Amino acid sequence: MKQFITFVRKEFAHVLRDRKTLLILFGMPIMQILIFGFALTNEVKNSAIVVIDYAQDEASQKLISRIEASRYFEVNKLSTDHHQIEESFKAGKVKLALIFPQNFYTDLMHQNKAQIQIITDATDPNTANTLTNYVTAIIQDYQSDLNQSASLPYRIIPETKMLYNPQLKSVHGFVPGVMALVLMLVCVMMTAVSIVREKEMGTMEILLVSPFKPLLVILSKAVPYLILSLINVASILCLSVFVLDLPVNGSLLLLFAESTLFIITCLTIGIFISVRTGSQQVAMLISLMGMMLPTILFSGFMFPIENMPKVLQLVTNIVPAKWYYIIVKLIMIKGLGFSAIWKETLILASMTLFLLIVSLKNFKIRLA
Amino acid sequence: MHAVKLNNLTKVYGKEKSVAVDNVSLTVEKGELFGLIGPDGAGKTSIFRMLTTLLLPDGGSAIVDGYDIVKDYAYIRSTVGYMPGKFSLYPDLTVEENLSFFATVFGTTIEENYHLIKDIYIQIEKFKHRRAGKLSGGMKQKLALCCALIHKPTVLFLDEPTTGVDPVSRKEFWEMLKRLKQQGITIMVSTPYMDEATLCDRIALIDQGKILSIETPENITRSYPDKLYAVKAENMYALLKTMESYEHAASSYAFGEYAHVSFREAISEDTVKRYLQDSGLSGVELRPIDATIEDCFINLLKK
Amino acid sequence: MQDVVIKTDKLTKRFGDFVATNAITLEVYKGEIFGFLGANGAGKTTAMRMLCGLSKPSSGNAVIAGYDVYRETEQIKKNIGYMSQKFSLYEDLTVLENIRFFGGIYGLTNQQIKTKSEELIARLGLEGEAKKLVGSLPLGWKQKLSFSVAVLHEPKIVFLDEPTGGVDPVTRRQFWDLIYAAAEQGVTIFVTTHYMDEAEYCNRISIMVDGKVEALDSPTQLKRNFKVSSMDEVFYQLARGAKRGD
Helix, strand or coil: CHHHHHHHHHHHHHHHHCHHHHHHHHHHHHHHHHHHHHHCCCCCCCEEEEEEECCCCHHHHHHHHHHHHCCCEEEEEECCCCHHHHHHHHCCCCCEEEEECCCHHHHHHHHCEEEEEEEEECCCHHHHHHHHHHHHHHHHHHHHHHHHCCCCCCEEEEEEEEECCCCCCCCCCHHHHHHHHHHHHHHHHHHHHHHHHHHHHCHHHHHHCCCCCHHHHHHHHHHHHHHHHHHHHHHHHHHHHHHCCCCCCCCHHHHHHHHHHHHHHHHHHHHHHHHHCCCHHHHHHHHHHHHHHHHHHHCCCCCCHHHCCHHHHHHHCCCHHHHHHHHHHHHHCCCCCHHHHHHHHHHHHHHHHHHHHHHHHHCCCCCC | CEEEEEEEEEEEECCCCEEEEEEEEEEEECCCEEEEECCCCCCHHHHHHHHCCCCCCCEEEEEECCEECCCCHHHHHHHCEEECCCCCCCCCCEHHHHHHHHHHHCCCCCCCCHHHHHHHHHHHHHHCCCEHHHCCHHHHHHHHHHHHHCCCCCEEEECCCCCCCCHHHHHHHHHHHHHHHHCCCEEEEEECCHHHHHHCCEEEEEECCEEEEEECHHHHHHCCCCCEEEEECCCHHHHHHHHHCCCCEEEEEEECCEEEEEECCCCCHHHHHHHHHHCCCCCCEEEEECCCHHHHHHHHHHC | CCCEEEEEEEEEEEECCEEEEEEEEEEEECCCEEEEEECCCCCHHHHHHHHCCCCCCCEEEEEECCEECCCCHHHHHHHEEEEECCCCCCCCCEHHHHHHHHHHHCCCCHHHHHHHHHHHHHHHCCHHHCCCEHHHCCHHHHHHHHHHHHCCCCCCEEEEECCCCCCCHHHHHHHHHHHHHHHHCCCEEEEECCCHHHHHCCCEEEEEECCEEEEEECHHHHHHHHCCCCHHHHHHHHHCCCCCCC
16 A cells, blocks of 8 residues: 555656646636637627518518617518528528518517517527527517507517527536546546656556556556646636636535546546557557547537437447536536436446456556 | 576577577576676577566576576565666666665665675765766666665666666776675676687687677687788778788788687798788787787687 | 867856756767766766757867868757767667668658668678668667767767667677767767777777866776776776766
């Protein structure tokens, strides 16, 4: 046990004495959160939208002119052709379509309520959401103006339809996404590189020719990164709560427990890479290309899984980050408890177990 | 009991089945300083890695300290000391941290075996708070030796400890080895420097995986088959060229400021001198000499 | 009077407070084999880098093959060859490809490269190996090939940094045969080594201790001056007093 502690202490010394590693370790999560949090939630200006006015009455004209007046939109009026909307969306020419039904004004005046349809292109969920909010705000503005002079309140009911990405994935989803990304990077790459470095330096030879159990060499490499990663999780959450005003709605304890599970998954992947590679460059490349890329592409964090071809949707199932991303979102944003995520947790846990067995099978007590 | 015993040990690499170690058999006695002498690629490192249980042999067997290198690898790992060819310490840890780390890994403390490393450690002790990566070549080597010794190994394996080290540090290093030998530690050391061979009790000359000869250095040099002469002239290159075309010369090659020459048959020194002078060389000197290990190695390689 | 191809005058390199190379003054002649010796960390590598035009001196002067080390580094590089134990050739290219590549770098015409590579391969007896990867050759052959490639463009000076480390004694001598042959053709050889018997092969040697050249003479004369019988002892006497390592 004393040997183990000495070993762990040595690992910490390696990490803490290397400024560059430290910077990557703690600077990167902060950078990513800030980039995703601020730089990418862009204010939308002059977005092209389409208006189809079946009503052509007083109310619809007034609303359209209000929307035209706003600096957020550039209005393309389309007389009546419904089919052209989809084509414009597909061509990426417009971001939003606003459809007034026939008898809009009459309905509003006589039934005191009227419907209006908002269709957005949700492949870029951030923009879609922002635009919808703007339009609804303008409609509500108009509605309250009307209500000032009315005895009974008029209600305009916007019916929002998100094209291509109905659940509007990834709005505020970047915090769970960044967490998955950072843990993947820190755990997989750092562990793999630090084990392979010992091979390259020749110290692995000495360690193998010692009574210290080879397996402990590997395990004691994992401990510091587990701890450092938990610190990272904590700092990301702090940033998200205090800087981005994105609260943790569910149980913090559960969130940390699930994060620990995912960290262990990543560490096992890192160990697996390290037992199969001989140089730091190769280990780094495999970690980046083989792990980071799938995490970005297939975890559902950047690109909605629902929009992918069926084959790719199947592929996403073997990406551990996808499950962790779902878990974190459910806990953090929807505030759900363990009963809602036990399935995902089970999948993640079995992946970890599988990877652990595979890496132990591949682990060698000798060189080459 | 032998400290190390190799029995037809063989190692084969890769798909091409290149034989790195070819049926090597040898024994090292307890308390012996045994040298494995040969150029790069001779198979020295492969032999060391098999003996230290880092590689599995592809044929034959070996016993270290009474234990089999395949079956009893765990035992051997706790008892031998090993210093790989490359500098293998943590450059970002200090001298003291490195030493105490390896002590702990081997389940001991610096204090427990301080007497073993004292001679060496006091030379680097004043740098104990310096990071190992900032030490000079000679210092690094001393620290590596300390780390390999800290658990009081029964057999110490040193793989090319003096490669790339300047002559002064090399000399110091061999003096340290002699002192360790006096403490009863069996030492097996490899080197590409032929002149270091004479510092060992016994040596094995090895090339391309095969043992050429195993003997005491004295016996190896004594068994050199031919009479050897050291020849000198003002222009070394011209001398070598002239010797090459001399019908009586069996072999000739540069050796320091001299050329070492052996002849096909007994020949008088005057005949040779005259031939050289007639060929236009000046400042010719010629005298019989005893062969060195390097002469023997060259002779064995030519066979 | 012999042609001087390397001439340094109080050549010095400082790194902060540390004087790596301290006022080196020496002359090397055309066709000479010059041994550049010193303990680890004595400043050999730093000095050699300045002479190759790879690093600017802090003070002092040096003229290499007629070119100034401050202003004419490009010309210097064209007129020297360099080979070290660490970097020699591309292991994943064949013998011929390596020759073609390095010939191309030094601006030889295709015709020149063709004749030269045939010559070189014949001289080294590598006919059977010309199309093999360099990585598959034994170390000794690599070193010989590497030297031949370093002199391919007929440089005035060749710098060799520990060229024979770890090579067997027979191959080592074949390597020196190449060096002698090149020197005979008027190429100046500037070589560092840890083998003291190789120091004896040089026409003259200098021994550096703690950044300074402490001795410079022919091996015979040095032994006479220090009243010892081998270069080993000369070196030991000088370097024992060294204060610093690398």
